[in-house]
Amino acid sequence: MVFLQVLLNGLLLGGIYACIGAGFSLVWGVVNIINILHGSFIVLGGYGAWYAYTHWGVHPFVALLPLGVLGYAGGWLLQQYVIRHVMAAKVLVTLTLTFGLNLLLNNLMTFGFSADFRKVVLPSQEPISWAALTLPTDRTLSMVAAVAVVVLTHTLMTRTMLGRSIVAVRMDPQAAQLMGVDVPRTFAATFGLGTSLALIAGAILSPIFPISPVVADGYLAKAFIVCVLGGLGSLPGVLAGGVLLGVVESVGSYFLGSSHALTLSYVLLLAFLLLRPQGLMGKKGFE
Amino acid sequence: MKLNKSVFWVIFVGSVALLTVVGDNYWLRIGTTVALYAALASSWNIIGGFTGYPSFATAAFFGLGAYASAIGQMHGIPMALAWSLAALIGGVFALLLGLGLLRLRGHYFAVASLVVAELFRELITGGGDFTGGGMGLNLALLPISSLAQARLFLLAFSALAALSALLSLWIIGSRFGVALRCIEQNEDAAAMVGVAVTRHKALALALSAVFASAAGAVYANWLNYIDPSDVFNVLLSVKPIVTALLGGVGTVVGPFAGAVALAGLEELVIKGALDLNGVFLGLAIVLLILFLPRGVMGFLSPARRARKAST
Numbered sequence: 001m002v003f004l005q006v007l008l009n010g011l012l013l014g015g016i017y018a019c020i021g022a023g024f025s026l027v028w029g030v031v032n033i034i035n036i037l038h039g040s041f042i043v044l045g046g047y048g049a050w051y052a053y054t055h056w057g058v059h060p061f062v063a064l065l066p067l068g069v070l071g072y073a074g075g076w077l078l079q080q081y082v083i084r085h086v087m088a089a090k091v092l093v094t095l096t097l098t099f100g101l102n103l104l105l106n107n108l109m110t111f112g113f114s115a116d117f118r119k120v121v122l123p124s125q126e127p128i129s130w131a132a133l134t135l136p137t138d139r140t141l142s143m144v145a146a147v148a149v150v151v152l153t154h155t156l157m158t159r160t161m162l163g164r165s166i167v168a169v170r171m172d173p174q175a176a177q178l179m180g181v182d183v184p185r186t187f188a189a190t191f192g193l194g195t196s197l198a199l200i201a202g203a204i205l206s207p208i209f210p211i212s213p214v215v216a217d218g219y220l221a222k223a224f225i226v227c228v229l230g231g232l233g234s235l236p237g238v239l240a241g242g243v244l245l246g247v248v249e250s251v252g253s254y255f256l257g258s259s260h261a262l263t264l265s266y267v268l269l270l271a272f273l274l275l276r277p278q279g280l281m282g283k284k285g286f287e
Numbered sequence: 288m289k290l291n292k293s294v295f296w297v298i299f300v301g302s303v304a305l306l307t308v309v310g311d312n313y314w315l316r317i318g319t320t321v322a323l324y325a326a327l328a329s330s331w332n333i334i335g336g337f338t339g340y341p342s343f344a345t346a347a348f349f350g351l352g353a354y355a356s357a358i359g360q361m362h363g364i365p366m367a368l369a370w371s372l373a374a375l376i377g378g379v380f381a382l383l384l385g386l387g388l389l390r391l392r393g394h395y396f397a398v399a400s401l402v403v404a405e406l407f408r409e410l411i412t413g414g415g416d417f418t419g420g421g422m423g424l425n426l427a428l429l430p431i432s433s434l435a436q437a438r439l440f441l442l443a444f445s446a447l448a449a450l451s452a453l454l455s456l457w458i459i460g461s462r463f464g465v466a467l468r469c470i471e472q473n474e475d476a477a478a479m480v481g482v483a484v485t486r487h488k489a490l491a492l493a494l495s496a497v498f499a500s501a502a503g504a505v506y507a508n509w510l511n512y513i514d515p516s517d518v519f520n521v522l523l524s525v526k527p528i529v530t531a532l533l534g535g536v537g538t539v540v541g542p543f544a545g546a547v548a549l550a551g552l553e554e555l556v557i558k559g560a561l562d563l564n565g566v567f568l569g570l571a572i573v574l575l576i577l578f579l580p581r582g583v584m585g586f587l588s589p590a591r592r593a594r595k596a597s598t
Contacts, residue, residue, distance in 0.1 A: 028394065032394075034394050034397065034398065082573070082577070085577055086576060086577075090339075090341065091341045091393050091394055091397055092335065092341040092397075092528060092532075092536075093532070093576055095341065095343075095394075095397055096525065096528055096529060096532065096572060096576060097572070097573060097576045097577075099525055099572065100568075100569045100570070100571075100572025100573045100575075100576070101569060101573055102569070103565045103566075103568055103569030103572065104565065104566050104569030104570055104573065105569075106565060107563060107564070107565025107566045107569065108566060110562075110565075111562055111563060111566070217521075221402075221405065224398055224402075228395075228398070259413055260409075260413065262409050263406065263409040263410060263413065266402055266405055266406040266409065267406070269399075269402055270399060270402060270403075270406070273388075273391060273395055273398070273399045273402075274387055274388070274390070274391075274399075277391060277395050
């Protein structure tokens with residue numbers, strides 16, 4: 001029964017990790033940029049939700065809508081006016097650029113909000129119990145919201161014109177261009193979507209995880225791992241990678257102690273990079 | 288940056304000698320920082336510039352060297368020997384690491400190399416008394432005056448930078464260097480014409496790591512104190528790259544010019560704004576990449592090749 005509980009905790013964590021990785025995976029898979037800013041964007045979303053809750057009493061799950069829109073606009077502008085200029089450059093240049101941008105944003109957040117930990121404290125609720133298993137309500141709600149966001153994004157990818165053009169560009173930018181897709185605009189839309197997903201993830205996490213600029217790197221690392229485990233740019237892959245990471249961390253910290261969970265996840269990442277760099281879901285598109 | 292080779296050496300040796308003789312503690316510290324940046328950037332250039340692999344593992348080698356040397360000295364190994372051992376350990380580790388990781392390319396290699404330092408940081412933080420854990424390690428103070436120490440460390444880092452430049456010059460003129468250039472330009476073609484690509488890449492990474500580890504070992508004695516979040520800081524991986532980009536990647540003189548520029552920028556602008564130093568460094572990086580194409584010129588390649596290389 002204890003093991004079942006550990007597994008259940010892992011699944012909860014996994015759904016949340018999937019949401020952390022979704023936007024990052026999209027940007028890496030489609031625009032071919034490793035967005036070091038992703039972790040800071042998640043924290044920024046957390047601050048947005050925290051501000052809305054403490055000043056206006058708006059629930060984070062409501063605040064995520066305007067945050068998503070703002071994120072889309074911000075990401076779109078960033079891609080269109082800054083990152084676009086280095087699209088032709090090597091990995092080293094693009095990575096160093098987003099690293100510099102991250103340094104800037106993270107430092108600004110520390111300056112504006114200080115490094116103190118903040119949290120959205122919702123009215124406490126009874127945990128959901130079933131037999132000997134318990135589910136903390138806040139964590140469960142966040143997990144449900146997180147998975148819903150990933151599934152909705154997947155629907156967006158398969159059902160809308162924008163989604164189809166993003167998938168087309170991911171598969172083959174030249175062919176997509178020939179078919180009449182505006183590739184630079186699709187890149188901007190993808191970066192917007194990725195940023196939007198990061199801010200939304202931050203809002204969803206705000207009731208369960210502390211908010212501070214110092215946790216940004218941790219989120220970025222999770223996004224990396226989820227992405228590599230699941231396979232690039234694939235949303236079902238992100239879900240699979242998130243769940244695998246969540247379960248491994250949960251089971252790992254049960255047997256080895258929680259201080260080794262992070263070490264274990266890095267080892268898992270390196271093992272996947274070396275043995276199966278295409279991830280669990282192979283190199284297929286979004287379908 | 289087309290400086291004549293002998294002009295470069297005259298300026299380099301001249302400024303180190305001048306600083307050693309007449310520099311006070313303040314100028315010696317700046318000179319030491321420049322020499323440290325130059326040593327890290329110049330050695331990173333072997334794998335990142337000549338071979339074209341976006342390595343973010345400098346912090347891993349630096350921290351490994353710092354800890355190997357510090358732990359060695361705590362167990363009674365003399366300082367100079369501990370430095371050499373640390374360099375050797377770093378090189379051997381990088382060789383083994385490279386045989387595995389260098390099968391990856393582009394983003395995958397970059398991410399994997401980035402993770403090595405994070406993994407080390409976790410392992411050393413959880414390492415208990417042997418590594419000092421998150422509390423770090425204190426090193427014994429040297430029994431010489433602070434001015435003599437400042438001179439010693441300037442000379443130590445300068446020696447590393449000079450050795451790295453000499454090695455780079457040798458590589459450029461050697462068969463080994465030609466192989467690295469081939470790998471940088473088209474690895475598949477290089478493999479096809481008979482270059483043992485994996486062996487060459489791993490050796491390039493190892494040579495670069497020898498200097499990063501030695502620099503870490505000297506750094507530990509320079510500060511008398513190390514902790515995991517300091518010596519495995521991701522900035523230690525990024526600054527050598529920024530330094531090289533500033534001065535010119537793939538050249539011998541570039542990393543030195545970049546080191547002077549970066550250290551100068553930090554001293555004049557970034558150190559003055561305590562709370563906002565990340566903003567200024569970040570802004571400097573962004574402006575460098577967007578508006579100083581000459582610093583990154585010859586580095587931008589056609590879109591197709593960049594995409595192909597990273598998938």
